[in-house]
Each structure stands twice: as structure tokens, then as C-alpha cells.
Amino acid sequence: METYRNIFSTTVAEYAVYRFNFLLWRFRNVITLLIKYYLWTAVYGSHSMLFGYSQTHMLTYIMLSTVISSFVLATRTADVAGEILQGKIIDYVLRPLDFFTYQITRDVADKLINISLQVIEIAIVIALVKPVLFVQTNPQALLLTFVFLVLGTIIAFFVNLLIAFLGFWTHEVWAPRFVFTMLVLVFSGSYFPLDIIPRNVYVLFFLTPFPYLYFIPTRAYLGMPPQDIAFTLLGAVGWSFLSFYLARKVWQKGLREFSFFGR
């Protein structure tokens, strides 16, 4: 336990190395939130309702999904691919610690930093533009949001690891990550809620892991149609187990086939 506590504090300390970079990273989050706010306020103009969303609900969706996305997608697993390619992965395998717990500890530290600072950033944005946002008070909806947030985080973690493990077989590890980022951009509801697209296409999205990352948690906060709860929950749990199982299998297979010269 002491080991993982040290890993946690080291990960936090790493952020203090390049402080200006860190500050700009956080400043960027405020800018992103402000831009999305101004864009969607402009989209609504004099309309009170568009695409089945009121302006208040849409602004809440855009802001909350931005916050949830930066929490769910915050990960240090992207470094793993480079570590495999440089042979550094051997260090982890030789040390008396579990690789997955090590990565989870780093990600928890990363996410805690993210969420703590996000609270401050959201407060700044609210103070600056005073948006009218929807506040959910239904405990069932809040519980569902939390459950989906946890499941989305699990899926994102293992899918990110899976992409990093490609490093066991190929040097081209950044291109698949770029494609993954683009797919997340399109299919996770970054720019608009996915349920504004035709229902038959919308349902197909749930066969992929993307909507569970932050569209579904945000939708759950706004109030999800009751008929959608069961199958989205099933999908999120299914993808959590599948991504975990695949990450384990690929890790074991990768380790068996891994070879490296020069260390």
C-alpha cells in the first residue's frame, strides 16, 4: 500500500515540474468552456428550444460533458506505448508491483487533480458569464450519473491501455491513438448531444464504447428517458468487462511476445 501511496504522490508531484505548462493547460480548459458557451448561446439566439433541448439544458449538457470528458479521458496510460517501444516496460515487469494497479494509481492521481481544478475552473466560468444551468435534484438521476461516470472511466482506462499495448507489435502507436481521439470526438457527443440525430442511427452508436465515455453520464444527469436506462446500463457494464478482459489478455500476450535489445 505504501508503494502505491508513493506512486500517487509522485504522479501529483510530476505536475509541478513544468508549472507554466500546467497553468496553461488549466487556462485552456477555461477557454474551451467559454468558447463552447459563446457558440451555443449564439446557436440558440432568440430560440428557446432547438433539437429537442432548451437553451438551459443544452448549455448544461455542453458544460457538464466538457467537465466529464476531461475527467474520464484524463489518463497517463498514453505513456505506456512509448515505454514499450523504448523497452522501459521491462522495469515495471521486474519490479514487485502489479502493472495494472500501478497504472490505476497514476490515473486516480491524475483524475483527482483534474476534478479538483475543474471545480475552480467551472466556478470561474460561472462567475464570468453567469450561465443559466440546470441543477438536477433527483437522487435517482444523480446516482445513475455517478454509476455511468464510474463505468465510463473504467471503459476509457482499459481502451486507452489496449491502444497503448499496440506498442508490443508495432512502432506506429500514435496514429491509432489519433484515430481513437477523432472517433471519440465524433461518437462521444463532444459537440452536441447524440440523441439529436435520428433514433435508428443513435441506437447503433451504443454498440461502440464511445457514448458511454461522457454522453451517457451527462444525459443521465439531465434525466434519461426510462426506456433507455436498462440497455445503456447493460451496454456500459458489458463494455467495462469486455475492455478489462481484452486489456488483460492483450497484456499477457504482449508480454509473452515482447523482446527488446539494448537495456
Add this chain to the structure above:
Amino acid sequence: MRHYLYIYYLLSILSIKRTTQGQTGAFLFTLGKFVRFAMFFVFIYFLVTQSSLLKGYTASQALIILMTFELVNSVSGLLFREVYRFRPLVVSGGLDGVLVKPIHPFMLVLLGGLDILDAFVLAIQVIIISYLIIGTYSWSGILLFIFLFVNATIIMAAFHILALSIGVLTTTVDQIMMILRDVSESGRFPIEIYKQPFRFVITFIIPIGVMMTFPAKGLFGMLSIGGVVAPFVVGVLFLAGNMWLWKFALRRYQSWGG
């Protein structure tokens, strides 16, 4: 000049070879860029036709503004990709090796990494915008669009020089570029749609409007004489200001790494 063109040719050939060495990676990167472009094209067409984003523009004009944004971004990605590799150079002390070479450092750190993958998306974008404007607008409008577009590229170059200068001073490059990219996203739409004070910021502080909306406005014949001259003045001042900043940063360069 010929000497520099030859060096640029050599650097570009090397960069193309480096990029296309991993064919699967090159294919996936290009695919990702197409997916992003197609997504925004459909999304923004959907938005402008369904909402109140037009602000007096026709849907076709709104698409031309979007395409201008995409063109400026693609040209900037094509020409200035090397800026994204600048930080490791500063952190490792490798910049020393660039500064002692008998050519201007911008040849290596600004223009030295032509990204051929952006050229494929750019080609599609040029075809789309040509389809949208040729035959619909006058040749004088198209010529003004081209001049203002070149001016936008110069402002983009100035932004990249700003990032390089901050990189020398603070070792931070990527976040500056990301902030620029995030703010420039607002240029996908006519700047008139935004409320103050945001519109002020993207017009006068970070001249996104000058880069993205003005070329299209020139094409539509919506600019007065002052409106035509102002972007070029902004371009020259912005470039001169950032060139000064680069020299200032170099005077303070301490060779961090090594």
C-alpha cells in the same frame, strides 16, 4: 534566396519520406483528419441551416467561411508542423545545434517539417471551395479572397513564431498551440454571431476574425476600403511584433538542457 529554397526542398523531401515510412500510420492519420473534417462539415451545415447562426449570411456563404477556416488550418498544419516538435529541442538543449547552423533557425524549427498528410485533406478542401466560389463570385472578389487568405497564413505563421518564442522563454509550446487551436475554432462561424467581450477578443487580441472571416467577406464584397486594408496592417504588425519577440527570447535563451 535560391539557397534557402533548395534547403526547404531538401527538408521537405526528408519530411515526406519520414512521414510515409510508416504506411499504416500515414493512412490512419489521414483517415483521422478526413473523419474530423467530414464531421465538422456535416455538423456545421446542420447547425447553420437549423438555427439562427446565419446572421444575414446565406447557408452557402456560411459554408465558405467554414471552408476558409479549414483551408487556413490545413495550410498551417502543412507548413508549420515542425513547431509541435520544438519543445523537446529546447528541453534537451538540441536547439543549440539549430542556432549555430548558418541558416535562419525558422528554416528548421518553423518550416522544416512539411506535413504531407495535411496535403490530402487540403486538396479535397480546395476542390470544395472552388466548387462553392467559381462561377458564383467575381474574379476580383476571388483575387481579394486569395490575397486575404495569404495574409491569414502570414498571421498564422506569426502565431507559430509566438509559440516558438514562448517555448524558448518557458519551454512551453504545446499548450500555447492548443490554446490557439481552441480559440481559432470559433472562426468556423462568422464572428458576428458572438457576443461581446468574446467578439472583441477574437477580433483585436487574437485576430481570428481577420484570419477566418475577412477573406470570405472580401469574396462576398462586404468589405469597405478600410476593411480591405486593415487585415494587411494587422498581418504586418502581428508578424513584426512576433519577430521582435523571437529575437527577445533568443537573447534570454540559456540552453536549458544538454
